[in-house]
Amino acid sequence: MDEELPDGESCEKRAEGAMRPAIRRIALAGLALCCLTGCWDRTEINELAIVGLVGSEENKETGASIVYYQIVNPVAFSQESGKGGTSPVYTYKVEGESRGETGRRSAESLPRKLFTDHYQTHIITEALARKGLRQFVNFYERQYNRRSSLLLFITDSKLSDVMMTYTPLEQLPGRTLRALVHNTNMSTGRISLKSRVKDLVENMESSKCTMLPVISLSDSKPFQTIKRFETIEANRSNLVLSGVAVIKQDRMVGRIGLRDNGYYNLLKGETNTFFQTIKMNNRDIDLFANKIKVKQSLTQAGGVPVWNVKITANLAIHNNEQMEKLTWENLSKLTDEFNREVSETTNQLYKRALKKEWDLFGLADMIKSKRGSAWKAIQDKEEAWKDTRLNLKVTSSVNDVGEIINPYMGGKASGK
Known part of the structure; x- marks a missing residue:
């Protein structure tokens, strides 16, 4: 006969109860091992x-x-x-x-x-x-x-x-x-x-x-x-x-070319940097644009699509070959020239793309996504995107002039 415990439970039953947690731990360990990847198929x-x-x-x-x-x-x-x-x-x-x-x-x-x-x-x-x-x-x-x-x-x-x-x-x-x-x-x-x-x-x-x-x-x-x-x-x-x-x-x-593609990326808003050389007083000035922001919208005027693009950028002067002091007036002329040249060159690229029937900027898809009766008349016109006008505005400001403000004059300063 099994020895009776004070609570009436036999030793055999008590031992069986103690083994159950151990069996569960072994089963869980075995299951985890089955989920592990082995080294038998390594390369x-x-x-x-x-x-x-x-x-x-x-x-x-x-x-x-x-x-x-x-x-x-x-x-x-x-x-x-x-x-x-x-x-x-x-x-x-x-x-x-x-x-x-x-x-x-x-x-x-x-x-x-x-x-x-x-x-x-x-x-x-x-x-x-x-x-x-x-x-x-x-x-x-x-x-x-x-x-x-x-x-x-x-x-x-x-x-x-x-x-x-x-x-x-x-x-x-x-x-x-x-x-x-x-x-x-x-x-x-x-x-x-x-x-x-x-x-x-x-x-x-x-x-x-x-x-x-x-x-x-x-x-x-x-x-x-x-x-x-x-x-x-x-x-x-x-x-x-x-x-x-x-x-x-x-x-x-x-x-x-790579230069034209720089203007394309700028107009598309797919770049955070832009390099441009301009001429002032027959002297080269190398400008690096950063913190570029591009806002785009498509409107219509007189039944013609208009793509509005506004570009703003901060400019850093990397090279300035002017032989004059860098005044506020000079800086204003510099930004004006940068804005003008970027606007003109970008417009030329845009017109050339339309002439070659390259929809570089996804104008056709933008027109299709528009809603309203005015846009319905435009959408009914075959290849209306080719008539889209570009309304571009470029603004910039100089926030970095380099380590020196005014150029070293050398012999020119002494009249030589």
Whole structure:
């Protein structure tokens, strides 16, 4: 017989009750272990071909897709390797009947598993961009590991040369191109950060154009050996920004210069900085605009759409070659000249875009979104956006004149 406890409960029942919490803890621990990821399916880094840059073109004769994969070589950046003369990247060319096939056929030439999850830059030839990027976008958007922040570049140089070029200072070309976009945006505002696949996709089904940077090889031939890093000539056979491609829906329809694109970004309100050189008294003055504010509205007058844009900016004088004192009157003339030149040049760009039938500013979509009987009559008119007038007002003020107010006169002050 079981020994009876004072409360009438047996030892066996008491032991059973004490074990239940322990069993529950073991069950919970087992369940947690089942949710943990193990190491049985891990892939070592030396088994991956990590892609840093991709280039796409089309075989002119067969129409097949050609893709260049630029693979990062981790050994070149390893402090433990101690090896000199190691290439930081290797470029593989793969050709297939379709874009999907090129990825599969990479296994035939790459000794490692292709890994494209982290690449951030893609270059497309001008010929392919003018033919249309619809197939590229549809293929890219179907990938589960796609990156919406992927930067797109158009090149007017031979793609094989571009993909086989070493870049100085920053040894990964893909990272170099991203740095060029960000640095140019910060220093002059002539390239917008909205040069991604995401931005192209957003404008695919509208009349609004997408602006993508154009990259070019500075020389006729690339520098294809690692001796590139042993020369001081940084501009020799280097990749440089040379313009901006105008993409209408999925097709390249033209291009503009970097300077004009700065005015486009300013008018569009897609830049926080702007660089402008003006002339006063036949002397150059370099101005840097910051704290830029842009207000836009679309109205109509006499049955014609009017796009109202007001731009305000603070100016910093980076260079002043005038040989006179910087007075309040001089500063007033300076801001007036800045306002006039920005207004005139921007109006010229706007009129040129309308003439070429480039809806750079999404005017057609803005007109469609308007409500009211007055707008209904405008909307019934085919391509009414081409009649839209630009009402632009530019105001500025100088808030930084530099370390010195008045110039050093030197020999001129003594009459020499």
